[in-house]
Each structure stands twice: as C-alpha cells, then as structure tokens.
Amino acid sequence: MSHSTEQTPERPTGQAVPTSADVARLAGVSRATVSYVLNNTSAVRISEPTRRRVREAAEELGYVPHAAARSLRAGHSRMVLLPSAHIPVGPLYSQFFHDLQWELRRLDYTVVQYGSVGLKPDEAARAWAELRPVAVVSLGEVELTEQSVELLKRSGARAVITLGTQQVPGTHSLALDQGRIGEVAIAHLIESGRRRIGVVVPEEPGLGMFSQPRLEGARRAAETAGAAAAGAGADAAGVAVVPLPLRYDEESADELAGRWRELGLDAVFAYNDEYAMLLMRALQDAGISVPEETAVVGADDLLLGRLLRPRLSTVHIDMVLGRELAELVDRAVRDTDVPPRSRRLLDSRVVRRESS
Amino acid sequence: MSHSTEQTPERPTGQAVPTSADVARLAGVSRATVSYVLNNTSAVRISEPTRRRVREAAEELGYVPHAAARSLRAGHSRMVLLPSAHIPVGPLYSQFFHDLQWELRRLDYTVVQYGSVGLKPDEAARAWAELRPVAVVSLGEVELTEQSVELLKRSGARAVITLGTQQVPGTHSLALDQGRIGEVAIAHLIESGRRRIGVVVPEEPGLGMFSQPRLEGARRAAETAGAAAAGAGADAAGVAVVPLPLRYDEESADELAGRWRELGLDAVFAYNDEYAMLLMRALQDAGISVPEETAVVGADDLLLGRLLRPRLSTVHIDMVLGRELAELVDRAVRDTDVPPRSRRLLDSRVVRRESS
DNA sequence: TTGAAAGCGCTACCAG
DNA sequence: CTGGTAGCGCTTTCAA
Numbered sequence: 001m002s003h004s005t006e007q008t009p010e011r012p013t014g015q016a017v018p019t020s021a022d023v024a025r026l027a028g029v030s031r032a033t034v035s036y037v038l039n040n041t042s043a044v045r046i047s048e049p050t051r052r053r054v055r056e057a058a059e060e061l062g063y064v065p066h067a068a069a070r071s072l073r074a075g076h077s078r079m080v081l082l083p084s085a086h087i088p089v090g091p092l093y094s095q096f097f098h099d100l101q102w103e104l105r106r107l108d109y110t111v112v113q114y115g116s117v118g119l120k121p122d123e124a125a126r127a128w129a130e131l132r133p134v135a136v137v138s139l140g141e142v143e144l145t146e147q148s149v150e151l152l153k154r155s156g157a158r159a160v161i162t163l164g165t166q167q168v169p170g171t172h173s174l175a176l177d178q179g180r181i182g183e184v185a186i187a188h189l190i191e192s193g194r195r196r197i198g199v200v201v202p203e204e205p206g207l208g209m210f211s212q213p214r215l216e217g218a219r220r221a222a223e224t225a226g227a228a229a230a231g232a233g234a235d236a237a238g239v240a241v242v243p244l245p246l247r248y249d250e251e252s253a254d255e256l257a258g259r260w261r262e263l264g265l266d267a268v269f270a271y272n273d274e275y276a277m278l279l280m281r282a283l284q285d286a287g288i289s290v291p292e293e294t295a296v297v298g299a300d301d302l303l304l305g306r307l308l309r310p311r312l313s314t315v316h317i318d319m320v321l322g323r324e325l326a327e328l329v330d331r332a333v334r335d336t337d338v339p340p341r342s343r344r345l346l347d348s349r350v351v352r353r354e355s356s
Numbered sequence: 357m358s359h360s361t362e363q364t365p366e367r368p369t370g371q372a373v374p375t376s377a378d379v380a381r382l383a384g385v386s387r388a389t390v391s392y393v394l395n396n397t398s399a400v401r402i403s404e405p406t407r408r409r410v411r412e413a414a415e416e417l418g419y420v421p422h423a424a425a426r427s428l429r430a431g432h433s434r435m436v437l438l439p440s441a442h443i444p445v446g447p448l449y450s451q452f453f454h455d456l457q458w459e460l461r462r463l464d465y466t467v468v469q470y471g472s473v474g475l476k477p478d479e480a481a482r483a484w485a486e487l488r489p490v491a492v493v494s495l496g497e498v499e500l501t502e503q504s505v506e507l508l509k510r511s512g513a514r515a516v517i518t519l520g521t522q523q524v525p526g527t528h529s530l531a532l533d534q535g536r537i538g539e540v541a542i543a544h545l546i547e548s549g550r551r552r553i554g555v556v557v558p559e560e561p562g563l564g565m566f567s568q569p570r571l572e573g574a575r576r577a578a579e580t581a582g583a584a585a586a587g588a589g590a591d592a593a594g595v596a597v598v599p600l601p602l603r604y605d606e607e608s609a610d611e612l613a614g615r616w617r618e619l620g621l622d623a624v625f626a627y628n629d630e631y632a633m634l635l636m637r638a639l640q641d642a643g644i645s646v647p648e649e650t651a652v653v654g655a656d657d658l659l660l661g662r663l664l665r666p667r668l669s670t671v672h673i674d675m676v677l678g679r680e681l682a683e684l685v686d687r688a689v690r691d692t693d694v695p696p697r698s699r700r701l702l703d704s705r706v707v708r709r710e711s712s
Numbered sequence: 713t714t715g716a717a718a719g720c721g722c723t724a725c726c727a728g
Numbered sequence: 729c730t731g732g733t734a735g736c737g738c739t740t741t742c743a744a
Contacts, residue, residue, distance in 0.1 A: 017488075017512045019737055030715045035739055043740095045713065062510045067486040068424035068433075069737035072720050077424075084469065086454040098442040101471035110483075113440065113469035115457035127466075130423040132373075154418045156373050250662060274660070281663040304630070304660065306606060307637040375721055386731045391723055399724090401729060425721035428736050 018061040027057035034058070038065070067110075071132070076156060080104050080329060081133035083124065084113040085141030087206050090272070090300050092319045093139075099322025100137070107330050109134070121145050129155035135329050140164025140209055144171065159332035161325070164209060172332060174320060178210050181348045182217030185269040185297045185315050188350040190225045190239055194267035194295055197222070198244045200275050203252075211271055214299075215243055218269060244268065246275060253282035260288055266295065267356070273298035273305045276312055280355065295356035299348075310354035318347045374417040383413035390414070394421070423466075427488070432512060436460050436685060437489035439480065440469040441497030443562050446628070446656050448675045449495075455678025456493070463686050465490070477501050485511035491685050496520025496565055500527065515688035517681070520565060528688060530676060534566050537704045538573030541625040541653045541671050544706040546581045546595055550623035550651055553578070554600045556631050559608075567627060570655075571599055574625060600624065602631060609638035616644055622651065623712070629654035629661045632668055636711065651712035655704075666710035674703045 016022075020038075024031045029050060036044050037054040057063075071077035082100075101111045114131070116124045125148035128136060136152055138144055140163050149160050149170045160171045167173055182199065189197050199218045201211045222239040242265060246252055260283060270276035276298030280290055290296050290310055298305055298314040305312035372378075376394075380387045385406060392400050393410040413419075427433035438456075457467045470487070472480045481504035484492060492508055494500055496519050505516050505526045517528045538555065545553050555574045557567045578595040585595075598621060602608055616639060626632035632654030636646055646652050646666055654661055654670040661668035 017510065020739095021737080031738080032716080032740080033714060036714090039739085041739090047713065050713085062507055064482055064485040064507065064511050066428070066488060066737050068428050068488065069720090070739075072422070072424050072428060072722090072736095073738045073740085075720065086450070094442070098473060102473050105471070105473070111471045113471065115461070115467045115469065117454060117458050117461070126420055129420040132422060132424065151418055151420065154373065155420050248659065250659070277660060277663055303604065303606070304633060307633055376723095377721080387721090388723080388731060388733090389729090392730085395723080397723090403729065406730085422721050425736090426723075428720095428738090429722045429724085431736065 018063045020063070020065070022061055023054065023057045023063050026061060027053045029054060077132055077134055078109050079131060079133045080109045080111050080135045080137060081128050081131060082111065082113045083116045083128065083136070083138050083142045085115075085117050085206070087141055090302065092300060092317060096319045096322050097139070100325055101322075103323045103326030104329065107326060109329075116142050121148050122151075124148070125151050128152065129157070132156050135159040135161065135333055137161045137325070137329060138163065140176070141206075144168050146170070158336055159329055161329060161332070163320070163325075172328065174325065174328075176320070176346045177348075178213035179217030179220065180346065181299055181315050181317060182214035182219075182269060183221040184348050184350050185214075185299065186218040186221035186241065187225070188313075188352070189267045189269065189295060189297060189356065190221070192267075192295065192356060195238060196240045196242065196263075196265045196267070198242045198263065198265045198268035200244050200246050200268065200271040200279065202271055202275060203245050203247045214269075214271065215241075246271075246279065248275065248278065250278070250282070253278045254285070257282035257286040257288065260286060260294070266293070267297070268294060269297050269299075271298075272300045273302040273312060273314055274300075276314070276355075277304060277308060280308065280312070291355050297350070297356050301351055305353070308355070313353045313356035314351050315348050316351045318349075320346055374419045376419070376421070378417055379410065379413045379419050382417060383409045385410060433488055433490055434465050435487060435489045436465045436467050436491045436493060437484050437487060438467065438469045439472045439484065439492070439494050439498045441471075441473050441562070443497055446658065448656060448673060452675045452678050453495070456681055457678075459679045459682030460685065463682060465685075472498050477504050478507075480504070481507050484508065485513070488512050491515040491517065491689055493517045493681070493685060494519065496532070497562075500524050502526070515685055517685060517688070519676070519681075528684060530681065530684075532676070532702045533704075534569035535573030535576065536702065537655055537671050537673060538570035538575075538625065539577045540704050540706050541570075541655065542574040542577035542597065543581070544669075544708070545623045545625065545651060545653060545712065546577070548623075548651065548712060551594060552596045552598065552619075552621045552623070554598045554619065554621045554624035556600050556602050556624065556627040556635065558627055558631060559601050559603045570625075570627065571597075602627075602635065604631065604634065606634070606638070609634045610641070613638035613642040613644065616642060616650070622649070623653075624650060625653050625655075627654075628656045629658040629668060629670055630656075632670075632711075633660060633664060636664065636668070647711050653706070653712050657707055661709070664711070669709045669712035670707050671704050672707045674705075676702055 020031050020034045024034045034054055036046055037051050104111045114128060121143050124142050129152055132155060136157050144162055146169055149168055152160050162168060162171045162173045163176050186197055199215050201215055218241050222241045226239050246256055270279050276296055280296050283290060288294055298312050301314045301316040305314050376387050376390045380390045390410055392402055393407050460467045470484060477499050480498050485508055488511060492513050500518055502525055505524055508516050518524060519530045519532050523529055542553055555571050557571055574597050578597045582595050602612055626635050632652055636652050639646060644650055654668050657670045657672040661670050
C-alpha cells in the first residue's frame with residue numbers, strides 16, 4: 001500500500017512477472033546477493049539484516065524463481081519424467097505410482113507425468129527430450145526403441161528406466177514379469193487336476209502389454225507340467241491352454257459363455273479379478289457351475305473377489321516398491337556408471353478361495 | 357562414421373548435448389538460419405539446399421531443441437499443468453482426463469501432470485509457478501486458495517481452472533456438482549416410497565471432496581421433498597437422511613450391516629457402485645433382503661453393477677467433455693479477458709435396476 | 713560482505 | 729536470402 005512502484009500504471013493488470021532483479025532493486029542489493037540469500041548459498045556470508053531485506057522484498061513481490069532459467073544456467077535439471085498413457089489400471093499400480101512420486105520428491109526431484117497419448121515412440125522420445133529430464137521412468141505405456149533411448153541419453157538423461165517386458169539396451173529394465181502371473185495361475189489349476197485351461201485375453205487396446213506375457217507364462221507352465229508328467233509316466237501330459245479373446249462387456253462374455261461347453265474347458269484364468277467377475281457371472285447365467293464344472297482364477301486380489309459367490313481365487317501380486325525404484329533412479333543419476341541391468345521386482349502367489 | 361568431429365575425445369561417452377550452434381557449425385550456416393529452418397519461420401525465405409543441409413545436420417547430431425531455453429526466450433510457455441494427487445478414481449474420471457490431454461495436445465499445448473502429493477496449498481502453488489505454466493487445470497485434488505491463484509497469475513498463468521466444488525475468486529470454476537448426484541439418488545428413493553435413507557460416507561482420505569457434497573445434496577433433496585409434502589398435507593414430511601461412515605473393507609461393512617436393523621433404514625445411497633457392492637454383500641449376508649427390506653443405490657454406472665444380483669440401481673454421471681474443457685482453456689489463454697465464470701458441466705440421472 | 717559481468721540455448725530484430 | 733547480436737532470468741566466478 002505504500003510503495004513508490006505503485007505509480008507505474010504502464011502494465012494494466014499487474015501482468016509483470018517479478019524477477020530476481022526486481023527483488024534486488026526493492027531490497028537495494030544486487031541480483032547476486034538475492035541469489036545467495038534465496039538459495040542459502042553456504043560458500044558466502046551475507047549479513048542478517050541484508051538477508052531479511054531480501055526475503056521481505058521477495059515475499060512482497062510474490063517472487064518465484066523461474067525453473068527454466070535456473071536449469072538453463074545450471075546445465076541440468078532435477079526433473080524425472082514419467083510418460084503416461086491411457087491404461088486402465090488398478091489400485092496396485094496406482095499405489096505404486098503414488099509411492100514412486102512421493103519418494104522421488106523426498107529425494108528432491110521434480111516429478112512430472114508427461115501425457116504421451118497417441119505419439120509414436122520416436123515422437124514421444126523427442127518430446128520428452130525437449131524437457132531435458134535427468135531421468136525417464138517408463139512404466140511401459142509407451143514403447144521405447146533403442147534409438148529413443150539413445151536420443152534421450154544424448155539429451156542429457158542420465159538414467160532411462162523401463163518397467164515392463166521390453167528389454168531395451170541402455171536402460172535399467174525392471175521386469176514386472178507379467179508372465180509369472182500366468183505361470184502361477186496355471187500351475188495352481190493343473191495341480192488341482194484341471195487339464196483344459198482357458199486364458200482370457202482382453203481385447204481392449206493397451207492391455208496387450210500385460211495380457212500377452214501372462215498368456216505366454218500360462219503356456220510355459222503347461223509345458224513344464226507336461227514335461228514333468230511325461231517324465232514320470234503320468235497321464236498329465238495333455239495340458240491344453242486355450243486363449244480366449246474377451247471384451248469387457250456383457251455381450252462379449254455371454255457370447256463366450258454360450259459356447260463354453262463346446263470349448264470343453266474345465267478351468268479358466270480370467271486375466272484379472274474384474275474380467276473374472278464378468279465371466280463368472282456369464283458362466284453362472286449359462287448354467288455352468290463354478291468351480292465344479294469350471295474353475296475360475298482372477299488376478300490382483302481385489303476386494304471384489306471376496307464379495308463374489310463363490311469367493312474368487314486370485315493371483316496376489318506383490319508390486320515393486322516405489323521406494324526401491326526411487327532409490328535406483330537416484331543412484332543411476334548420481335553414478336552414471338551404475339551398469340544398466342535388469343532385475344525382477346514382482347512376485348506373485350495364488351490365493352485360493354472357492355472358485356478353484 | 358566419417359566426421360572430423362570424431363577426433364575430439366575430450367568427452368568420453370558422448371556426453372555433449374548438441375545445441376543449435378553445433379547444428380549451425382556442421383551445416384556451415386549461422387544459428388539464426390538453423391532456427392528459421394527448424395521452426396519453419398514463414399517471415400523469412402531460406403533456399404531449399406540450405407534447408408536440407410540444416411535438417412541433415414540436425415538429424416545427424418540428434419539435435420533436440422531445449423524447451424527451457426526456448427520458453428525463456430519467448431517469455432512464455434505452452435505448458436498446461438495438471439496437478440495430480442492420489443485419488444482413487446474410476447473409469448469415468450480417467451477417461452475424461454485422457455480426453456482432456458488429447459484435446460489440449462491437439463491445440464498444441466504441452467500437458468504435464470505435476471505430482472503434488474503431500475504439499476500444502478501454497479507450497480504446491482509455488483512449485484507449479486516455478487514452471488511458469490500458461491494454464492493450470494486443477495481437478496480438485498489439491499485445494500486452491502485465493503492467494504495460490506494470485507501467485508499463479510502473477511507468475512504468468514493466463515488461466516486457472518478448477519473443477520470441483522471450490523469457488524475460488526479469479527478462477528474459471530467448473531462445478532462438477534457432486535451434490536446433484538446425491539440429490540437425484542435420494543429423490544429417486546423418496547419417490548419409491550422410502551423414508552429413512554442412509555448415505556454412505558467413505559472414510560478413505562481424499563474422498564471427502566466427493567462424499568461431502570453428495571451428502572449435502574442428499575439432505576437438500578430430503579428437505580425439498582419434506583417441504584413439498586408438508587405443503588400438500590401429505591405424510592412424507594418425515595424423510596430422514598442418516599450419514600453412514602464406511603471404510604472400504606469387509607470388516608467395516610459387516611459391522612455396519614450388523615447394526616442395520618437398529619438403524620431402522622429402508623434405503624441407502626452407497627456413495628458409488630463399489631461401496632454399494634460391498635455393502636449389499638454385507639447386508640445380504642446379514643439376512644437383510646434387497647430391495648424389499650432395504651433399497652440400495654450406487655453411482656458411476658459401472659459394469660459391475662449389472663453383474664450383481666439383484667442388479668444394482670445407480671446414478672449415471674455424464675462427465676464433462678474433455679474437449680469442451682480444452683477449448684475453454686484455449687480461449688482463456690488467448691483472450692485473457694474471458695471473464696472467470698462458473699459453469700456446471702455435469703449432469704446425473706438415476707438408472708433404475710433391481711436393487712431399488 | 714557485496715557487486716559487476718559472463719554465459720546457459722534459443723529466437724527475433726536489423727543489417728548486409 | 730543469410731548472419732550478427734541482444735537479451736530472456738538465473739547462478740557463479742572474480743574483483744572490489
């Protein structure tokens with residue numbers, strides 16, 4: 001209310017974004033001093049009165065440093081970029097995501113999700129590179145090619161980390177090992193004496209990344225069991241795995257249930273709990289008894305599985321800790337020489353309830 | 357493989373991020389020319405051979421422009437910042453989110469989600485302001501105060517848009533009107549002859565923003581009905597609305613169902629379909645018949661509601677179009693003088709099935 | 713203890 | 729048609 005600067009009506013609506021120079025002027029010091037004070041630069045000693053004047057001036061003007069200018073000067077940023085696309089994901093995934101962001105922030109990174117819907121891999125990588133992130137953590141929504149990674153690294157990214165099945169050179173890839181989910185599900189069903197096992201493969205776009213590895217894992221488990229049984233001379237050699245395309249709607253489920261008997265299946269791994277609920281309903285409506293005639297296993301261990309009747313057996317997934325990943329990012333950023341290696345960070349186990 | 361620049365082994369691992377100067381050098385032109393070519397500046401004509409040389413050089417080096425430098429120079433960015441927190445949200449919300457991003461990108465904005473978990477309103481606003489976004493679209497995860505908005509605007513944000521119930525001065529606030537959801541649900545139940553109506557209020561943190569308005573809407577509907585009935589001399593004056601705190605787990609639901617009869621309720625609006633499923637299961641297990649003894653209404657019109665028995669009545673929510681919002685953002689950014697006004701962009705209607 | 717000045721990468725004026 | 733150059737906001741030597 002009492003500042004001489006008020007008499008400059010050249011900018012109608014207070015459009016001027018205050019800079020450190022403005023702060024310096026108001027505090028009667030140089031821009032350098034402002035920078036020292038506001039960043040608590042320890043290498044230099046500023047008198048307490050000066051500090052206060054600077055701080056008050058900054059407060060007064062509502063000064064906020066310009067991140068772009070800062071990182072331009074510094075030659076690097078502390079931005080971790082998480083590409084995000086449109087994937088329908090459950091509470092597990094989103095919890096993990098949340099933890100990751102939280103931990104990265106604790107380590108003083110600026111976490112930014114970059115919506116990359118509908119961009120081709122190289123376009124996407126380019127767009128990310130423009131922001132000069134210090135690290136990119138791709139949860140697999142967007143496919144990374146080798147040259148994408150190359151581009152990112154050339155643009156200053158000190159760590160590129162991928163979650164998912166892709167194994168791209170130059171990245172730290174954390175295998176979420178979706179295959180294991182299918183594997184344990186099918187192993188459980190075989191152990192329960194089932195022999196012709198359906199595996200639901202959602203037709204929704206964007207889910208292939210999860211469903212394909214699960215299907216492959218299922219096949220692996222069947223082969224393993226077959227080989228073991230053959231070796232033992234048992235009769236289990238003939239385990240069949242049948243892919244079952246399914247859309248997430250009633251019509252598709254009813255259609256599938258309608259031809260269930262001709263498929264001759266005695267069990268199904270339904271991709272996840274939600275698809276399991278859908279399919280189980282359709283099966284029951286079609287007069288197929290669960291688990292007697294057909295066993296059903298979901299995945300994700302959602303609450304809703306316990307609410308169904310029969311209670312749904314499911315694959316419980318231990319999601320990688322956001323904390324662990326955050327620390328990997330930090331280490332990779334600090335020592336560029338952490339060798340890009342793969343680790344598996346997801347384990348799965350069957351929770352048997354009543355549907356299998 | 358054949359460049360004279362290869363003989364500069366000063367930087368071991370190709371650490372150098374190529375700049376426009378590098379491109380210029382390689383192409384044998386000035387940095388200005390590089391800029392013109394790469395931005396297709398129409399105000400200036402560059403010969404085709406030169407253009408090609410520049411493009412090839414850029415390609416060669418893997419040059420990617422530095423967004424920070426660019427926007428520093430330009431004095432503004434085209435970044436739209438979406439604060440994101442940890443809210444368990446359904447497919448509606450995430451579809452909307454996706455559309456919004458898509459449309460904003462079409463309008464040539466850079467959309468960035470900024471994880472703002474655990475930041476106080478003013479800290480958050482400051483962090484956002486450092487990035488100098490041209491617009492901020494808060495979907496309500498983080499509370500915006502009047503001075504937050506002031507700060508953002510002073511930092512160059514030309515539009516601050518809030519979705520949610522908050523009505524902050526200086527923002528375009530799009531009322532998602534959660535209240536209306538409770539309103540239509542309760543109106544429907546009253547119309548069906550129910551008089552003592554429970555309203556589930558989730559205890560999960562972060563949901564208050566949705567649940568409180570829904571509860572208030574429910575109360576409003578009850579009052580309205582009461583007044584109308586009193587005016588008509590009818591016996592409906594005594595509509596009671598009872599808040600029912602509930603955690604999203606079986607224990608909490610069983611506990612609630614256990615004292616259901618003493619609550620003397622003949623209907624319940626269960627916040628959404630998932631809570632409805634949880635509660636309905638608990639009620640049925642406790643021997644309460646649905647809908648005879650107690651009617652149940654959910655919200656969100658999820659597929660799972662149709663899979664339940666009885667089929668779940670629900671409130672279908674017409675979510676605001678991402679497209680519409682994107683256009684509002686664009687208009688607000690271009691004409692600063694679009695008056696910040698409120699609009700309601702969500703409508704709701706009851707889908708009656710079997711549970712009510 | 714503080715100030716002057718250089719320069720990060722980029723674009724937009726003006727000269728040539 | 730192309731090149732030189734100033735300057736966006738910031739940090740950080742180097743001098744005073």
